[in-house]
Amino acid sequence: MKKLLCLAVAFLALSSCTQDVYDKGEGPYSHMLAEMVMAHANSNKQIDFVVTDEGERLVTAPPFTTSWITTADSTYRGILYYNKGDKQADAISFNRVTVLRPQQIKDMKTDPLKVETCWVSTNGTYLNLGVRLMVGSTTDTEAKHIVAAHLLGRKVNTDGTKTIHLQFYHDQNGVPAYYSLRSYFSIPLSDLSADSVSISINTHEGTTTYAFPMTATH
Known part of the structure; x- marks a missing residue:
């Protein structure tokens, strides 16, 4: 082995x-x-x-x-x-790579992070994110990042196409911010019926929205 x-x-x-x-x-x-x-x-x-x-x-x-x-x-x-x-x-x-399934979250938290890359898989099955989270040593065992994909909803555009809107949930949750750690996440798209997908992410420079077309099968 x-x-x-x-x-x-x-x-x-x-x-x-x-x-x-x-x-x-x-x-x-x-x-x-x-x-x-x-x-x-x-x-x-x-x-x-x-x-x-x-x-x-x-x-x-x-x-x-x-x-x-x-x-x-x-x-x-x-x-x-x-x-x-x-x-x-x-x-x-x-x-x-952690898979974040879209869900509706009542109390949003959007602590800032750095986005390095964001793209939709070639086969259209995942929206992928490469980010850097701020981390540091601590004796607090409860201090752990909490992340999720918040499903805002689906919007019908003026041309009749449909867009799924997502928001990245991030709670620093007491983790010290001494240095950055690269982490990757994938958000499944297979169950989302739309022509395109967008995701808003709060960064250290402000909120950034990324938008991508989805394959014709979605």
């Missing part, structure tokens, strides 16, 4: 691993790819294949596991760092 190692920071309702250092030479990481994937865990809780957001199925050779893969015969959302072969992936690292 191949076991991948990563550094993990636990938040309430999320667990994220990050890798910010890359080998730029001709070593084992020089041709490394990084992609959002849905990963299948077999009966031994090993990832035996993944499906990329472009719809490509890759067998992981050899299969691997991490500490946060806890359920057999299930799927996990994550970023896979790997070297690619013929329909195969030689995994280097697999970092968890």
Whole structure:
């Protein structure tokens, strides 16, 4: 069994691993790819294949596991760092991506954060976010970031198209803000019937709204 190692920071309702250092030479990481994937865990809780957001199925050779893969015969959302072969992936690292299912939230909190990237998957199934949350050491075990996707509703535009509007919920919740930590989130779009999607996020520079078309099947 191949076991991948990563550094993990636990938040309430999320667990994220990050890798910010890359080998730029001709070593084992020089041709490394990084992609959002849905990963299948077999009966031994090993990832035996993944499906990329472009719809490509890759067998992981050899299969691997991490500490946060806890359920057999299930799927996990994550970023896979790997070297690619013929329909195969030689995994280097697999970092968890927290899935935030849209819901209506009564009492919103929008503590600021930094947005690094925001995009809709090629297959239209997820709205993806790469953000930096401010973190720091504390003895308070209750101090944990709380994040969610608030569903504002669906609007019919003047041209007859429909847009789903989302808002990013973020509660700093007593976590010290000493340095930033990169974290990734995916918001499922498959159950949202619309032509486009937008999400508003409060940043340190003010509220920013990102809007994207969705595939024709939504």
